[in-house]
Amino acid sequence: MKNKTFADKTFADKTIAYLTKGTLGFSIISIFLGFIIGAIILAIAGFNPIQAYGVMISGVISRPSYIAWTIIGSTPIIITALSIAFAFKTGLFNIGAEGQFIIGGITAAIVGYFVELPSFLHIPLVLLAAMTAAGLWGGIAGFLKAKFGVHEVISTIMLNWIALYLNNYIVLIEGFRRATSQRTHEIQRTANIVILEQWKRSPEGREWLRGHDFFGDALRTPLNWGFVIAIILAIIVWYTLNKTTLGYELKAVGYNRHAAEYGGINVSRSMFTSMVISGALAGAAGGLHVMGISKSIASLAAMEGFGFNGIAVALIGGNSSLGIIFSGLLFSALQYGGSKIQPALGAPSEVIHIMIGAIVFFIAMPKLIKYILHNIKKKRGAKNAG
Amino acid sequence: GCGGGAAQDPAPEEDQEQVEDQPTEEQIKMAMVTDVGGVNDQSFNESAWNGHKQAEAELGFSVSYVESEQDADYERNLETLLDAGNDLIWGIGFMMTDAILEAAEFNPDQKYAIIDPDFGENVVPENLVGVLFKAEEGSFLVGYIAGKMTETNKVGFVGGMDFPVIHGFHYGFMAGVKHANPDAEVLVQYADSFVDAARGKAIANQMYQQGADIVFHAAGGAGDGVIEAAREQDKYAIGVDEDQNHLAPDHVITSAMKRVDNAIFMVAEMLKDGDYAGGETKVFGLADGGVGIAPTSDKHVPAEILEEVKQVEQEIIAGKIVVPNNKDDYEANY
């Protein structure tokens, strides 16, 4: 038994071996288990799980526009997840991406509406402004931590709410607010980042799109450059953390602030810097959201959840840039595909929440999965031997 | 049978043409996108869904809905329903205005309708119907009742968030109170939340403590707290949107109802009859049963007052009373 060579192993053994090796394998199994839990819940609620998953899957991938919507939905949460992961890697728990997102949105709405510039200047300006403002907002938490030792979890939770009320205050300012509405004026066309926005609306554009199934369908959606920027930001985050002295510094503080301090790194400044960067990332998410999707901001009755979902995405993605891109897409696909179960079958949306919860839950426990796989292996071993 | 239905209908335009050609033979499909409150919000989303269910029961429609979790979901949810081959798609709530305008523009062959739109300067496209409610008219009536029934000459209004949609309730109510009882004082406070029940309760408690004996709320979940305060203090409260008497049968004397269900049913009927009124904004007020007071009002409101209310209602319908829905109009007249 013990001397079995690799070639003797069955395909199943090999698969198990592969899956137990890396985090990717665990994530896949967690997702699978999450789907099983979702199926059970669906069955309890009286729906056919297979049918429901069929709707979900085809509702995400069967048309170019569906894929586009999934991508659009993933953009903000990928970026907030990057923000959270960045903070995590540097030893801080930024629950405040939610509020930083709001601040980014407010700033983008202001700069997008009041400033008039050609696109090639306006877009970068809006993005930079959103990132700067949200960076400073995040920096408040960093400052409070560095200077007064205020735990960032408390300060960012408080700052989330302050940002929400600030948003509601700003939305209602006369001259910014639309006449009879609780929504601001739309940003200028020049700050819009929807792909081919002008052309799409022109008669020629419409004509052309009508004639082209794939593009016609995909461009029905407000597909925008946000996703590309998200990928670029992911690369920048990865690069910064792994290839630069700044990343070295921030991670050192995150892993062991005493050693970092001893090594001559300014710990307080690092914490501040880290929160500023984390905030700026979440702000980019908010800014891009305004530039690509909402075009304006509105009074918020409650938190929208971009920041909180970002926490889940960051954790599912193992806080790595690449992982986050995939988990962001997955999360978005679950949300979007899940929303189609109701009109198709009448199943309520909380099933999706339970499913996402279950997936995250299993992802938290690689040991459970190892344990399960181990038992499968043992059983197989017994069978093979017998 | 709709397994994967969303995916199977890549050409909604065709479907629709068929429907228009033979409206009586094909089942008409109608669906709605809720706003972030979700379908069971015990408020206008739910009322809208009830309208759909009524259309299903009485007109033989096939109906469904999609719930939105964030503002960002509106567009894609509208599209989900488009792909599902619906004849009429509803957006519920003013927050969806931009999204539905966009959808209507891009899909000129699809029919849309929206509750509480905020079109502003936009032209309403031919394939979109706006449905507005004169919330101020219903509020005026409950204000009138409050003005008549108050024993302390003090009543209260608890708003959710301080913005235009709620101002209709606010100033309509104030006007109604003054109309009934010029000496009555109205205490006004906003909770700045539609969810914080404790805040609503505290505000109402404070109002009762200050001598108010009837408090009207337009504050969603925060309003639960208002009603609870009335129950505990043994004072009166006035509900909103739906008949909230069930929350506190002895204390909710009436509710300013917004009959989203009626409006949706009416639009559905029109669609069935082939006179879908695209390009218009229909305003539902007292005249067409779009707003009104709760049927349970007779439990607490004396019959003679209800009689007066009926008269006032007629006067409003006749245009003899013009109900303000914002601060400027209110201040100009009262």
Add this chain to the structure above:
Amino acid sequence: MRNIDFDCKVIEMKDIVKKFGDFTANDDINLTVHKGEVHALLGENGAGKSTLMNILYGLYQPTSGEILIKGEKVDITDPNIAIKKGIGMVHQHFMLVEPFTVAENIVLGMEPTATLGKINIKKAIQDVEEISNRYGLYVNPKDKIYDITVGMQQRVEILKALYRGAEILILDEPTAVLTPQEIKELITIMRNLTQEGKTIIIITHKLKEIKEAADYCTIIRRGKRIDTVEVSNTSETELADKMVGREVSFKVDKEDKERGRLALRIDNLVVKDNRNVEAVKGLSLEVFTGEILGVAGVDGNGQTELIEALTGLRRVERGKVEVNGIDVTNNTPRQIIDNKMASIPEDRQKRGLVLEYTVAENMILENYAREPFARKGILNKTAINKFARELIKKFDVRPEDETIKAKALSGGNQQKVIIAREVTNDPDVLIAAQPTRGLDVGAIEFVHKSLVEQRDKNKAVLLVSLELDEVMNVSDRIAVIYEGQIVGIVDAKDADENTLGLMMAGGGNKDEK
């Protein structure tokens, strides 16, 4: 004096094998201990001593083998069982809950209770006082752990075992952190305990202590038992040779050397400790190039605060620190490093290393932003790895792999990484705080050689150590610190243990220079 009952084998560990994955930490070890004896376990770092004892105490399960206690076979699956069988263990890394009081730590898990699950704290304190008096282990039951010295903490650990009625006491490297006085006291305590019929197993690297305290000694090398010897018949050198498998020298080779110019000047320094009390009280000291100045002293006399102040980690209240004539008082660690002062920190895992970083990344902790390791804020991994590989070779860090995380290195190798880094910085002043704490003979030899090398390169070395032997062996001059002040400085050649010990205890002569 000896009180051994050879008829009673209190512990027999038979053919113990313990594997961690593919790694065999204990390879077929046999150990027999009689009642009333002090049995030493000797072995290099990582030899498998702690593992063996953790098995005896039920913290690990052996892969195979069996354990007999007083002739009866027992499965020790849990410390509870060990405790019931009369085994107590004082761990290498103290197992004390810092914010708790001495009494709370001792009674934890066997608390005397009154009604409603309430702890009867009075009784706890009484009990603690009673046993502490019985065995001469004086402690104040109401002190918090973080307020007492390491020596005291050790007593608390021993009391924990005694409180549970331990008959067999395992002490894992109990002296690594103690002052000479405390070590003496501990040995006395051990004698008292064996007189009372207790049995002691002691793990230590210090041959002198084995000679002084132990009756028998089992030597373990790379997980295998090499030999068990009667200590009185075996010399220190023999023990060391058996342990390492080669010959070791104890003397530090060093030639006489003229000292050079003044490199580090500390003038009337005042520094406060964590509790905001002055710990360094007007301390003055001068260190010259080409010399090692050793600071001897009992723990808690301001050494930690002194070093932290020198390295910029703690605020200086008053006074002055100069390096090469430049005032660096209250400069940031960065500025101090830039002024060519380097240091080997006291706590290698807390201060010295980022355990999650690779060896290579740790090698550049102070220079990550400098060329060739980085240019314009971008790290140059090739240069960093190359540099690290060189140092790994030069300083014999094992395993020879710059890409593994620092946390996977043994303590000795971790220390080598730090020394390599600090020395390579080419400082004018090198501060070494407790540089050999917890290291084995081979590693100690290496550290000492490195320090002398620095001195020979005309650097100024300030060595702060609690090990009097170390200070005496390595230093050129010895300063004694007592209550935050230097109470005397003597030439190493003229130093003898007794006078130094007296000065360390506060009986020094201040005006000697």
Add this chain to the structure above:
Amino acid sequence: MLDSLGFIIGTTLMYSTPLIYAALGGVITENSGVTNIGLEGMMTIGALIGATVGFYSGNPWLGFLAAGLAGGVLALFHAIASVTFEADQVVSGIAINFLGPGLALFLSRLFFEGATMTKAIPLDSKMPRPLHGIFPRNSFLDLVFNQYATVYMAFLLVFVLWYLLYRTKLGLRIRAVGEHPRAADTLGVNIYRIRYLCVILSGVFAGFGGASMSLAIVSNFRPTLVSGHGFIALAAMIFGKWKPQGAMWACLLFGVSNGLVVYLGRADAPFQISVQILSMLPYVLTLIVLMGFVGRASAPAAVGVPYEKGER
């Protein structure tokens, strides 16, 4: 004047109560070394079950207990993950925050014919108000003391938990496990059992917190009822330096600032501030107080670190 003071105190108590329960949940689990950012989810399920059982049984106490049980069951999952399977406790907590509200809505639909809002509990089967009717209505004493039993119990629980943690054998063990689990382990303390107990209790307390909203502040559940209280409680627990009494003071601070928001927002307030700005008060005040006097708080040393036997 006295009435206003009474009003503010009364409102403070009402606001603080659910937070106190949940924050105490945070205190007990974190003291045993397990973080729990799933308090929000546990409160939500507690609120739903409290209102449901309260409605159907007509017995508020049964509802309250059931809410604790429901929170405890959800917490059990957190315990299985973070204690037995050495999960990342933050990830597991996040999962709970999805599962709690998801399950709450799911169950609500099951119990209330598809509605996500429960039916209102009649006034006389709500939580009792022990001192109701003793003082003249709206007198100072009435405003302050005419509170639901849940309010008094919250403060009682603060004391009980303080006593448990700092005076009893179990408390000593809990804190030891949170500070230095290996030390406790070597003394034969069962780490796993203690952590399970504490995590489950945290769910029970959070469930109580949810029920104290749906059975006392109002008398029904709706999906937005809890909205964020769990996170505020988490903050209060940290603010209170992981101590029951500290968490209580933090919750009271939060409550009093909410009382002030309502008081300062009244129509005849001495100065009129925009309602959105006023709403920031509790959060801004918290930050200022934190800056002012708290300084570095120290969490239990082992919090968030899964305990593995035989690891070093």
